[in-house]
Structure formats: structure tokens, C-alpha cells
Amino acid sequence: MKAQITLFIIIGIIILFALTIPFLFIAERPSPNQQVKNSNIKQVSEYVEECLSQVSAEGLKLIGQQGGVIYKSQGGFVLDPKSDNQDFAYYGYQNHTVRYAVSLNPEFNLPYDKYDVFMSNRPPAYPWITFPYNPFKNNSISFVANGLLGFNHLTTLDNAPDSIQSNLKNYTEKKILDCVDFNLLKERGFMINAGIPDAKVDFATQSTIINLKWPLQVTGLSDSQVNLENFQAVHPVKFRNIYSRSRNLIDSEVSSLDFNMSQQNFIDFHDIGRQGTISVLTDSSSLLRGVPYNFTIAIPDRAPALWYLDQKELDGSLACINTKISVGDSFKAQGGGTSGSPCQINIDIPLKAMDPDEQNFQISMLTSEKKKASSYIISDYDLSKCMVPFEISASDAGASDCQQVCVRIKSNSACPVDCVPGNCGVIQ
Numbered sequence: 001m002k003a004q005i006t007l008f009i010i011i012g013i014i015i016l017f018a019l020t021i022p023f024l025f026i027a028e029r030p031s032p033n034q035q036v037k038n039s040n041i042k043q044v045s046e047y048v049e050e051c052l053s054q055v056s057a058e059g060l061k062l063i064g065q066q067g068g069v070i071y072k073s074q075g076g077f078v079l080d081p082k083s084d085n086q087d088f089a090y091y092g093y094q095n096h097t098v099r100y101a102v103s104l105n106p107e108f109n110l111p112y113d114k115y116d117v118f119m120s121n122r123p124p125a126y127p128w129i130t131f132p133y134n135p136f137k138n139n140s141i142s143f144v145a146n147g148l149l150g151f152n153h154l155t156t157l158d159n160a161p162d163s164i165q166s167n168l169k170n171y172t173e174k175k176i177l178d179c180v181d182f183n184l185l186k187e188r189g190f191m192i193n194a195g196i197p198d199a200k201v202d203f204a205t206q207s208t209i210i211n212l213k214w215p216l217q218v219t220g221l222s223d224s225q226v227n228l229e230n231f232q233a234v235h236p237v238k239f240r241n242i243y244s245r246s247r248n249l250i251d252s253e254v255s256s257l258d259f260n261m262s263q264q265n266f267i268d269f270h271d272i273g274r275q276g277t278i279s280v281l282t283d284s285s286s287l288l289r290g291v292p293y294n295f296t297i298a299i300p301d302r303a304p305a306l307w308y309l310d311q312k313e314l315d316g317s318l319a320c321i322n323t324k325i326s327v328g329d330s331f332k333a334q335g336g337g338t339s340g341s342p343c344q345i346n347i348d349i350p351l352k353a354m355d356p357d358e359q360n361f362q363i364s365m366l367t368s369e370k371k372k373a374s375s376y377i378i379s380d381y382d383l384s385k386c387m388v389p390f391e392i393s394a395s396d397a398g399a400s401d402c403q404q405v406c407v408r409i410k411s412n413s414a415c416p417v418d419c420v421p422g423n424c425g426v427i428q
Helices: 002-028 032-065 164-179 182-187 239-253
Strands: 090-093 096-099 109-112 115-120 191-194 198-203 208-219 225-235 267-271 277-288 291-299 324-327 330-334 346-350 362-366 375-377 387-395 400-408
Touching: 032 096, 032 164, 032 208, 032 225, 032 277, 032 291, 096 291, 164 198, 164 208, 182 191, 198 239, 239 277, 239 291, 324 362, 324 387
Parallel strands: none
Antiparallel strands: 090 096, 109 115, 191 208, 198 208, 208 225, 267 277, 277 291, 324 330, 324 375, 330 346, 362 387, 387 400
């Protein structure tokens, strides 16, 4: 009897539990009205996040196209190219105004020994008068020229008022207001009471993350209110890595004349003449809206550096009437004199130069009459002088370096006048 009672109790509990379970699931399931409400709110949230993804991607693209800046007229912090008080230049490339990553200001000069200016980031004492022979290292050849080829002018990445991070933040906050169309949402039955958007940009190792805190009070069709505030966009762009590589490339550009940007991996190099060079760094592992990310590095035109011609190599020989001075692959002073007294001069010194921008250049000569010529014949008029000066120049499309050299007519003992290479540009 006791066993039967126990069995009935167990059966009763099972029946009660079976009847209760459906009601538990029904209680947890959202009501039809709640389902509609959640679906509508999701539409608003997804719409805002798509706008956030779109405008932040546009900002990242501008930063890459313009050398790390967004201009004020675009929603950034950097003064537009035509604004005053700019100590750097701009130029157009593929319909974009790219900021130079190298500044040639301020002017840097260093005197040494008998020279008023021995070392400078301005010709003719550029990068130093005896380049590439370093007098501080037993005249050994050196191409290292820190500070003499310009200064790294790439915009700071983060934690600064005008950094790339701040520019992208400001751009996103402004453009999200243009992208999110409250009138469109109103037509769809939503009334939005919006606060002030506040973006936070994080350049993570594998991606660029934009978190937007934007208070939105959403009133739906059923007059119910929901508050939305946090939105996020994630772009698989390794911008921190791209920036670090760009800065290292620019550091190398301004440190040594034998660094070749065009030979670096993943660089698309463009020589644009008087305006300098464009190098587009591509990271195929960083995708912005499905396209590999590009970062543009603009370098202003810098002068070729002419290798030093040692005047001592010229002083040992004297020119005569009809001696021919010429330039090409070398500086030559040969022949002349009379049939009865031929001239013994035979100078042949190789001419070299290096262009830090890897641009083509030409070596030319300016005579004492300040005329450009490939050759010059010593005349009777010249024989009255101690020496005849010539200016040797290495020039690319927009800049040049030069040195004054002199061919002696009279010996140094008879006419103790020095030929100063730093007098380039003021032939006497």
C-alpha cells in the first residue's frame, strides 16, 4: 500500500512538471510587440554602425592618400595647403594634395676651419664642402648626413592634438553627422533625440578600431523609447605597423645619401621632377573595404650632392694659351701652348654626384663669364690672371649643388691666391 502511494506521488510530480515546462518557455519568449521593437532598434543600430564604418574608412583613406593628414576643410586639423604660415610645400598627386614628409627648414649651417660654412642643408656647402670625404674621419668616404638632407616631418601617430589619431577622431565625429540621416529615420517611423558624438581611435596591432559613444534616444512606432550609445567599426588595417615602417623609411631618407627608396619592398616609386618624389607603400595584408591599404610618402626635391674636387690636384699644373678646359665624365684641362713650347698640363679628374631622391641629374660647367659651356679655351686675356675660375654644377630638374674650381695660370708662389670651393655662385 505504501509503495502504491509513493508511485502515485512520483507520477503526479512528472505530470505537473510536464504541464509546467511549456509555460516556462512561453514566459521567456518575447512578445510579438517586443520582437518588433527589438528588430526596429537593431535596424537603427546597424544603420549607425554602417555609417561609422563608412566615414572612418573614408578618413583612413584620406590619411593614406595625403601623407598622414586630413585638412581642416575636410574635417581634420591641418591647415589647408593655401593657408598662410606654412613652412612646408604641397603638390597634387592623383587629384590629392599630399603633405611632404620631409621638411628642408630650418636652415642648418656649421662652420669649420677656414670655411664660414663648411656643412649645410643648403648648397654649396651641402651636405659638406668636401663631400663625401669626411675630414673628421681621416677623409674616409661617408654618405651619412643626418640633418643635412632634411628633417622627418611625418605627422605624429597618436597622443598629440594634431596627430593622425586626433585627425581621424575629429573627421569621424563631424562626418557621422552628415552620414546619419535623421529625416530618413523619421520617414521610417523613428524619432531620434541625439547627443554629441565622441569617437575614440585605437590603432591596434592587427586592426584599426573606432569606438563611437553617441547618445541616441530612439522613439519607435509604438511610442516606446530605447537608448542607444555605443557603436563600433573595425577595419583590418594594421595602421600602426604601416606608420612605423613609413617613419623608418623617412628616417633613412634624411640620414644617408646612399639610401634608395625605389629599391625598398612594397614601394611604388614616382619621380615627379621639380616637385620631388612620391613613394606609395602598400600593405596587402591590410584591407580597407576589401582593398589593400596604401600610404603615400612625399619627399620634396633635394639637390644632388657633387663629389668634392680637390683643388690640390689642379694646382700642380699651369695652363697656357689655348689650353682646353672641358667637362663630361671628368674635368679636363689639357693641351695648348705654342708649337715651339707645348703646354705640359694634363688634368683629368672624374666628376661624380649623388642624388638623394634618385633623380636623374646633369653635370655642367659655368665659365668665368658666367656662361654655361661644355668647354673653354684659355685666351690671351686669361694669361694676365693668377687663375681662371670655373663653376662645376650637378643639377636635377629643380635643384643644384656646385663647387668652384680654378685652373692656375701662374704658380702659387708667384701668385699666392687660393681658390675657395665655397665661393660657388660668386665667380670672380
